[in-house]
Amino acid sequence: MSVKESPQSKQMTAIRIRSANENDIPGIHMVISKGFWGLQRRGYSKKAIEAAIPSRSEIQQRLLLPKTVVFVAANEDQIIGTVTGSEKFEHFHVQSFAVDPRFQGHRVGYSLMTELEKSARQFNCKKLFVQTAWAMFEAIKLYLKLDFELEGYHPRHFFGEVLLSFGKILKPSKNGNRV
Numbered sequence: 001m002s003v004k005e006s007p008q009s010k011q012m013t014a015i016r017i018r019s020a021n022e023n024d025i026p027g028i029h030m031v032i033s034k035g036f037w038g039l040q041r042r043g044y045s046k047k048a049i050e051a052a053i054p055s056r057s058e059i060q061q062r063l064l065l066p067k068t069v070v071f072v073a074a075n076e077d078q079i080i081g082t083v084t085g086s087e088k089f090e091h092f093h094v095q096s097f098a099v100d101p102r103f104q105g106h107r108v109g110y111s112l113m114t115e116l117e118k119s120a121r122q123f124n125c126k127k128l129f130v131q132t133a134w135a136m137f138e139a140i141k142l143y144l145k146l147d148f149e150l151e152g153y154h155p156r157h158f159f160g161e162v163l164l165s166f167g168k169i170l171k172p173s174k175n176g177n178r179v
């Protein structure tokens with residue numbers, strides 16, 4: 001992966017995106033908690049943050065679900081980012097996307113989303129779909145960079161928060177694979 005040059009980069013030479021396993025559950029829970037609690041200072045509500053953080057047992061269940069992938073970004077033994085994707089009716093739903101605030105802005109999120117797109121294509125999905133909120137402006141910036149389009153708003157939808165739906169159509173290529 002490409003990592004922006006900074007003092008933090010020196011600590012990130014061993015970074016790897018891989019599928020999660022049972023041993024990663026505490027690290028995944030930690031990184032989602034850190035990522036989402038970081039949004040509280042922007043006014044994102046406590047209830048919405050609590051609801052967005054899956055419990056350890058929910059994460060464990062996701063690891064067992066069919067047509068669901070959980071990726072982690074690991075810096076040696078430390079989990080520094082994660083994302084989950086699950087197939088539903090030929091679209092791939094992106095969930096629990098977070099990077100440890102100490103490692104944000106180094107394209108870890110970009111690398112996780114790129115892997116997730118590959119999985120969506122392997123499941124022959126026609127579309128990626130994610131819901132986000134105004135407070136998550138790094139995520140919005142990243143989705144737009146990855147050619148997602150804003151598809152709609154859901155006012156007062158999630159504990160009073162406005163949710164934004166972003167989608168990315170995965171077009172079939174000449175050889176039939178989705179690109």
Ligand SMILES: CC(C)(COP(=O)(O)OP(=O)(O)OC[C@H]1O[C@@H](n2cnc3c(N)ncnc32)[C@H](O)[C@@H]1OP(=O)(O)O)[C@@H](O)C(=O)NCCC(=O)NCCS
Pocket residue numbers: 035036038039097098099100103104105106107108109110111130131132133136137138139141142
């Ligand atoms: C969204 C998130 C996962 C992105 O992870 P990341 O590793 O920082 O993402 P990237 O480094 O690939 O960066 C995406 C863009 O946002 C910018 N960015 C990311 N974090 C930033 C920060 N803390 N400050 C300033 N810019 C930041 C990056 O610079 C990059 O833009 P650029 O390539 O033009 O510079 C991370 O910001 C996060 O965990 N946010 C809190 C939880 C959240 O909002 N999840 C999304 C739920 S839908």
